Amino acid sequence: MIGPYPQWDMEELEARYRLHKLWTTATPDELMAEAARGVRAIATRGELGASAALMDRLPKLEIVSCYGVGTDAIDLGYARDRGIRVTNTPDVLTEDVADIGIGLALAVCRQIPQADLYVRNGSWRGGNMHLVTRFHGKRVGVVGMGRVGAAFARRAAAFDCAVSYFDIAPRADLPYAFVGDLVELARGSDFLIVTLSGGGSTQKIVNAEVLAALGPDGFLVNISRGTTVDETALLEALEAGTVKGAGLDVFWNEPAIDERFHRLSNVVLQPHHASGTIETRKAMGKLVRDNLAAHFGGQPLLTPVV
Secondary structure (H helix, E strand, O other): OOOOOOHHHHHHHHHHOOOOOHHHOOOHHHHHHHHOOOOOEEEEEOOOOEOHHHHHOOOOOOEEEEEOOOOOOEOHHHHHHHOOEEEOOOOOOHHHHHHHHHHHHHHHHOOHHHHHHHHHOOHHHHOOOOOOOOOOOOEEEEEOOOHHHHHHHHHHHHOOOEEEEEOOOOOOOOOOEEOOOHHHHHHOOOEEEEOOOOOHHHOOOEOHHHHHHHOOOOEEEEOOOHHHEOHHHHHHHHHHOOOOEEEEOOOOOOOOOOHHHHHOOOEEEOOOOOOOOHHHHHHHHHHHHHHHHHHHOOOOOOOEOO
């Protein structure tokens, strides 16, 4: 195991397997040398992944089971070349991530954190708070119409928002307008919601040009990966007011995020916690365990990536 899971998952795993807990030792090389003699599986988390160098040290490795959807920190090419199976935990976290996307959109445009402070610090006694921006009825552009994008779009439609989206191809099963150019999507949006997968093909896809097209009345919400947004360009736009605000669950260098975010009043920040509910985390852990059990039981994997 590369990093810990919640205690309820640890108990279940310890009851079924011999665990080598990489995060518990001051001498990881010694633990790896011991593990190399028999380890057949890696249990990891999305942000921790599994590098080629790590997998290379485990000659008997058969499967990497990831607690999380994102697999960009796992060297999938290396795993594929060696015949190592990889699984993740899609679907079970979709609705929670979409919920937090709506929450971030509302929090940043309605300035909910500022309103809370306005009451707590006594400012309300001196008069009403300044006016803010509504969410309902706005133009929403979804960047990446996968599971989370579609779930967010359903929620936005319930707010009477006009939803359009950018992806590699249109989806015939959805009623929303497809826009094949990301800059054009941003130009026609009041809220730009990033729900893309991470990886090289999407790195910094939301760049300075996209942000300029979103404009000084536009809001950005990122519930995907920190790599998908050019963070330097975003900080500059937020500081200059060329974008009105942002709601962010993910960052380029998390958790040691750029300190300029701390000084901005037009951002709402989340600690990469969109799936951080008890219900979803229990479902994620169960899916990790079920994939491991299927592999060692000679059954088809439930959610194979490779």
